Amino acid sequence: MSSFKERLISSFKVLLSTVLGAILILGGSDYAQAQGQMPYPILLEPNTAYKVERTSVVPSSKCYGETAQVKFTFQNPQFKNGVFEETYPIQEGWTLFFNTPETDKARIAQNLYFQDLTGCNLVPEKASLELLSGFKTKEEASLSGSEGHFVVAKDYYAFSQETGEYKLLGSLTAIGGTEFPALKGAAIGQLIIQPDSIRAPHWHLKYNETGYCYQGVGQVGIIVPGNTLPQERGNERFFSEPRVEEFFVKPGEIFHFPEASQHYLRNVGNEPFSCTLFFAEGQALSEDKLLTITLQNIVGGTPLGVLGPILVTEKDSNIVGMPPVYYTAKRVSESPAQTYTSVNQGPDVVKVVETCSGENPDYNNPGCPSLNDSTANKSRSRFSIYSTLKP
Numbered sequence: 491m492s493s494f495k496e497r498l499i500s501s502f503k504v505l506l507s508t509v510l511g512a513i514l515i516l517g518g519s520d521y522a523q524a525q526g527q528m529p530y531p532i533l534l535e536p537n538t539a540y541k542v543e544r545t546s547v548v549p550s551s552k553c554y555g556e557t558a559q560v561k562f563t564f565q566n567p568q569f570k571n572g573v574f575e576e577t578y579p580i581q582e583g584w585t586l587f588f589n590t591p592e593t594d595k596a597r598i599a600q601n602l603y604f605q606d607l608t609g610c611n612l613v614p615e616k617a618s619l620e621l622l623s624g625f626k627t628k629e630e631a632s633l634s635g636s637e638g639h640f641v642v643a644k645d646y647y648a649f650s651q652e653t654g655e656y657k658l659l660g661s662l663t664a665i666g667g668t669e670f671p672a673l674k675g676a677a678i679g680q681l682i683i684q685p686d687s688i689r690a691p692h693w694h695l696k697y698n699e700t701g702y703c704y705q706g707v708g709q710v711g712i713i714v715p716g717n718t719l720p721q722e723r724g725n726e727r728f729f730s731e732p733r734v735e736e737f738f739v740k741p742g743e744i745f746h747f748p749e750a751s752q753h754y755l756r757n758v759g760n761e762p763f764s765c766t767l768f769f770a771e772g773q774a775l776s777e778d779k780l781l782t783i784t785l786q787n788i789v790g791g792t793p794l795g796v797l798g799p800i801l802v803t804e805k806d807s808n809i810v811g812m813p814p815v816y817y818t819a820k821r822v823s824e825s826p827a828q829t830y831t832s833v834n835q836g837p838d839v840v841k842v843v844e845t846c847s848g849e850n851p852d853y854n855n856p857g858c859p860s861l862n863d864s865t866a867n868k869s870r871s872r873f874s875i876y877s878t879l880k881p
Contacts, residue, residue, distance in 0.1 A: 497742050529609055531563070536593040541617035544580040544610075553610035560612055562593055565601035580777065587619055641665050641877045642848075643680070643847035644858045646830040648687075648840050656851045659687040659830040659842065660762075664879035677879055679767040681755070683708065686833045688756040692784040698770040699747040703739050707759035710745050711736045713752040720748075729877075739765075756833075786827040794819040810822040846876075 534540065544558055557579045564574040580586050590602050606612040643663040647656040664679035681701070683689055685798065691711075701710075712735050717728045738758070739745055747753040757763040789797055797803070798819035816837035828842045845851045846858035855862050859876055 493512050508808045508847055515663045518778040531605045532614065533601040534590050535590055536590055536602060536615065539587065539589045539617050539619045540604075540614040542580060542586040542604075542612050544584050544586075544590075544613050546582055551610075553608060555582075556608065556610070558610045558612055559607040560586070561605045561607055562588070563605070565772050566591055566593055580612070587617060589619055599610055604702055633816075638823060640875055641669055642858060642861055642875050644832040644877070645845050645847045645849075645851070647843045647845065648830075648832040649851070649853045650832070651841065656843065657832065658684050659832060659849055660684050660689070661755075662739040662829065664767075664878045666877070669877055677767075677769040679769070679879065683755060683763040683830070684755050685760055685762070688833065690784050690786065690828045690831050691752055691754040692782050693750055693752045694747075694769065695781050695783070696749055697781075698749050699753070700768045700770070701745050701755075701765040702714050702768075702845065703743055703745075703763070703765040704741050706741070706761045706763035708739045708763035708765070709736060709756050709758045710739050711754050711756075714748065714749055718748070718751070732864075739763075784827055784829070786825060787823055790825070792823060794823060797823055 503698050527543055530755065542560055559573045559577055561577045562575065565572060566574070574591075578586055593601060604614050608771070641663060643661045645661045646659045647835075648659055649656055649857050656780065660681070660683040662681060664677055664680060666677040667674050677697075681689065683706075691713075707814060713735075716721065716730050716732045719729045719733055720727060721729050736741065737745070755763070755765075792800075801817070803817055803822065809815075821839070825839050826841060829844070830842055832842075834840060843851045843853055843856045844858055845856065845860070849858075851862075853862065857863075
């Protein structure tokens with residue numbers, strides 16, 4: 491009986507300690523400070539960037555010469571055991587930037603906490619992250635209210651003038667020096683090619699391109715002149731002959747295009763062909779632009795008298811018994827400069843319409859931003875929502 495009473499009293503002590511501890515934490519910051527306890531945890535907003543600035547303090551301050559200790563507690567099912575908890579030391583003169591995770595909208599401001607363990611009056615203030623981790627999707631940015639702090643994907647559609655229908659060809663998402671100054675001349679992009687679609691032939695001056703594919707099956711082609719492609723074997727440094735190489739790429743595989751080499755990608759499967767692209771920094775023409783040139787950029791401005799003999803085209807033929815000649819120099823020169831193209835592109839030119847991802851394409855108002863976007867020239871922040879790159 492005595493043993494039972496001892497266990498009962500012990501359990502009551504534990505319960506009482508727990509209740510009193512909760513009261514000390516939740517009762518209020520003034521009371522907690524007066525009792526020498528840790529300051530009351532501060533509630534944070536989800537998917538929001540904060541900074542904790544550790545400025546210089548006067549010698550009389552209790553934090554003078556000390557390293558402040560701050561603690562984050564993020565409760566979310568996405569973390570192991572449902573919680574992420576970490577303590578960070580902040581030395582005097584340093585500033586800590588961090589971004590809170592996404593959370594269930596029904597539990598906003600109920601499961602994200604910040605706490606200054608050393609009582610140095612450190613308070614998180616809303617700020618912006620200027621490294622890659624600061625870029626979010628449009629939906630995430632809208633939730634956190636950080637206007638302009640994201641990059642919009644650009645979608646490309648084939649437009650039939652006969653039927654008025656649009657067919658999605660693919661999309662590009664890219665960031666470079668304009669959106670992320672730390673990249674300077676380098677760039678990172680995401681390429682998605684829909685079935686029966688082609689990333690039009692093009693090349694990049696002074697840039698190597700490497701791609702990692704994670705979905706679908708594609709065929710990649712590269713065309714390089716002689717004495718430009720390095721080789722590992724033999725006595726010669728470069729392959730002497732011109733080379734045309736084509737190979738299939740599946741998820742988990744990598745491809746590489748040397749600088750200034752013509753290359754193209756096409757979807758030969760039944761699902762989207764998706765890759766992440768990396769552009770190595772070279773001698774950039776400017777620090778924030780990646781110069782991409784397509785074949786259509788070139789032929790569109792070439793005189794017909796020069797273009798015809800090069801492409802071995804002829805004038806339209808009306809001779810009886812002779813088939814009509816569709817690919818004349820005039821038709822080739824009039825075809826639009828296309829980032830994407832459809833496998834159905836033929837004598838009747840299929841127009842390609844660019845639009846911001848998530849918006850409906852408009853043949854009369856294309857682009858991202860569109861031609862009639864009144865907000866396109868209004869600076870929202872140093873991070874533009876529109877990527878200027880065309881990888």
